[in-house]
Amino acid sequence: MSDVFAALADQTRRALLDRLFVKNGQSLTDLHHGMAMSRQAVAKHLHILETANLVSVHWQGREKLHYLNPVPLGEIVHRWVGKFEDARIAALTDFKQQVESASKPLPSDKPEEKRHAHQ
Amino acid sequence: MSDVFAALADQTRRALLDRLFVKNGQSLTDLHHGMAMSRQAVAKHLHILETANLVSVHWQGREKLHYLNPVPLGEIVHRWVGKFEDARIAALTDFKQQVESASKPLPSDKPEEKRHAHQ
DNA sequence: TTGACATGCAACCACATGGTTGCATATAAG
DNA sequence: CTTATATGCAACCATGTGGTTGCATGTCAA
Numbered sequence: 337m338s339d340v341f342a343a344l345a346d347q348t349r350r351a352l353l354d355r356l357f358v359k360n361g362q363s364l365t366d367l368h369h370g371m372a373m374s375r376q377a378v379a380k381h382l383h384i385l386e387t388a389n390l391v392s393v394h395w396q397g398r399e400k401l402h403y404l405n406p407v408p409l410g411e412i413v414h415r416w417v418g419k420f421e422d423a424r425i426a427a428l429t430d431f432k433q434q435v436e437s438a439s440k441p442l443p444s445d446k447p448e449e450k451r452h453a454h455q
Numbered sequence: 456m457s458d459v460f461a462a463l464a465d466q467t468r469r470a471l472l473d474r475l476f477v478k479n480g481q482s483l484t485d486l487h488h489g490m491a492m493s494r495q496a497v498a499k500h501l502h503i504l505e506t507a508n509l510v511s512v513h514w515q516g517r518e519k520l521h522y523l524n525p526v527p528l529g530e531i532v533h534r535w536v537g538k539f540e541d542a543r544i545a546a547l548t549d550f551k552q553q554v555e556s557a558s559k560p561l562p563s564d565k566p567e568e569k570r571h572a573h574q
Numbered sequence: 575t576t577g578a579c580a581t582g583c584a585a586c587c588a589c590a591t592g593g594t595t596g597c598a599t600a601t602a603a604g
Numbered sequence: 605c606t607t608a609t610a611t612g613c614a615a616c617c618a619t620g621t622g623g624t625t626g627c628a629t630g631t632c633a634a
Contacts, residue, residue, distance in 0.1 A: 342464035344535070345457055346622085357538065365580060377623055379581075398580050398631040406539035416463075417532050419476065420525040465592085484610065496593055498611075517601040517610050 340412055343388035348373070349381050353390065356404045363399045459531050462507035467492070468500050472509065475523045482518045 343349055352367055368378045382402060385391040389408040394401045462468055471486055487497045501521060504510040511524045 345461040345464045409539045
């Protein structure tokens with residue numbers, strides 16, 4: 337779970353996933369091509385994606401082909417994000433209720449970055 | 456974008472979001488209560504969530520109340536998950552095509568963790 | 575068999591991250 | 605006014621992370 341989010345937190349790894357979107361089943365050398373870092377750095381990123389189960393691997397002779405694995409994202413993230421999605425409307429309503437019941441005028445209809453006297 | 460994923464990559468921060476999910480609009484002290492770390496550590500985490508726009512803030516006297524902001528999650532993550540979702544079927548098809556065109560028998564109908572002679 | 579190619583492993587390094595403590599400041603309460 | 609409360613800021617520290625380089629190993633092609 338943390339693995340998936342952590343894997344996605346890196347720009348390079350998202351770029352690798354993007355490249356696999358465009359063309360699935362690429363080797364390390366393929367994916368390294370055009371990247372501004374060493375092959376080993378790319379290999380490390382791919383291993384992280386593999387561990388997070390976002391990429392599956394298939395050996396073919398001396399080449400290790402990388403494939404997108406969309407399943408864990410669909411399962412795990414959807415469940416998490418879904419939770420918040422459901423709360424989307426409720427959150428706004430709750431905010432109004434809570435702030436109004438605290439007898440303070442509403443500065444906006446959404447909890448924005450209203451800086452107070454502090455800092 | 457990276458901010459959102461990075462913010463979610465930490466267990467403590469997800470726990471904080473969970474607590475705000477249960478009860479929205481809590482102060483730092485509220486959220487610190489029961490956590491096995493210093494108040495300042497919690498404050499740092501909250502600031503990261505604030506920066507990632509996952510939490511909005513509203514000052515009320517000397518209290519800083521924290522509110523869930525589900526919008527960026529909905530927008531950014533959904534877009535990414537959707538991308539994977541769309542590629543779900545395509546990935547399987549692509550894999551079959553590519554492996555078969557490489558004149559190798561298909562070991563399974565999905566690119567699983569088939570370990571080869573390596574390692 | 576020999577050489578080129580694709581990958582893996584390990585040591586190392588700079589910087590980011592998550593945590594601490596101490597102290598300062600603003601607000602509420604007596 | 606004084607004191608307690610809620611938060612912020614800054615220095616500091618251990619560990620994790622993203623990158624490097626060098627070398628070893630497995631596989632394909634002459």
